[in-house]
Amino acid sequence: MNKLIIVLAILFISCKKENNTIDIATALKDLPEAFFMPNTHHKITDTDTNIDFTSNYSRFENTEYSKFYLKKQPEKYAPYFNITLNLSIDNKITFEGVEVYKNELTPYLKEFVDFAAEGKTALIHLNFDENNSLKAFLDFIKFIEPIASESIEINNTVFIYNIKSLPDCDCSL
Numbered sequence: 001m002n003k004l005i006i007v008l009a010i011l012f013i014s015c016k017k018e019n020n021t022i023d024i025a026t027a028l029k030d031l032p033e034a035f036f037m038p039n040t041h042h043k044i045t046d047t048d049t050n051i052d053f054t055s056n057y058s059r060f061e062n063t064e065y066s067k068f069y070l071k072k073q074p075e076k077y078a079p080y081f082n083i084t085l086n087l088s089i090d091n092k093i094t095f096e097g098v099e100v101y102k103n104e105l106t107p108y109l110k111e112f113v114d115f116a117a118e119g120k121t122a123l124i125h126l127n128f129d130e131n132n133s134l135k136a137f138l139d140f141i142k143f144i145e146p147i148a149s150e151s152i153e154i155n156n157t158v159f160i161y162n163i164k165s166l167p168d169c170d171c172s173l
Contacts, residue, residue, distance in 0.1 A: 021045055028137055028160045029130035038156065044134065053138070058157045066125035066159045080123035080153075081113065087140050089129040106147055113152055122152045127159040 022031065024046040034040055036059040044051040060069065066084045070077050085105075086094045093100050100108060113122040126144065128137055148154050 021050070022134060024051070024133065024135045024138070026134045027130065028128055028132050028134065029162070031134065036158075044138075046135070051138075056156055057141070060157060060159050066127050066155075069159065070125070077123065079120065081117035081120040083109070083113070083122055083124045084127060085124055085144070086127040087129070087132060087136060089131045091132075091136060093140075102143070105144075109147060109152070117151065121150075124152065124154045125159065126155065127161060130160050130162050 021043045022035065022045070024044050035042060035055060036057060038056055038058055040055050042053045042055065044053050066082075070082055070084075084096055086097075088094070093102055093105060095105065095109070095112075109122075109124075124144070124147070126140070128140070145154065
């Protein structure tokens, strides 16, 4: 009888569903690896609210930033007009290293692509400081995704970086 109880207890514990709820204040560097597996479903808590989120993004290691990665992979990204957007820890948005106000970003990007892409599809590479919160990440993704069009794509692999691990380039992120 004791063996039966032990077996049932083991089965109950092993079949227990894992709690996959993530707090929205979690820093990007502290998210589980599974969060950045495309088509994975997550429950996110925001005070009293639960948010259902399906990830469409994968990520690079914390030592990567799109400007440096693109230089290492020229053949892969040559067909595109590549654009780098960064969300810093203080929620400052930079476009190719130049600060842009959030309310000006979408029209500025569209105009820039129309003028400079020379018929190539623009590919936007998103970069986030690893200390940004999940909330900042989700808000920025929600903000930027509507810009996608026939001429503008968003890279589905995001760059979440540790600023101390990036090469010294004497450049602006």
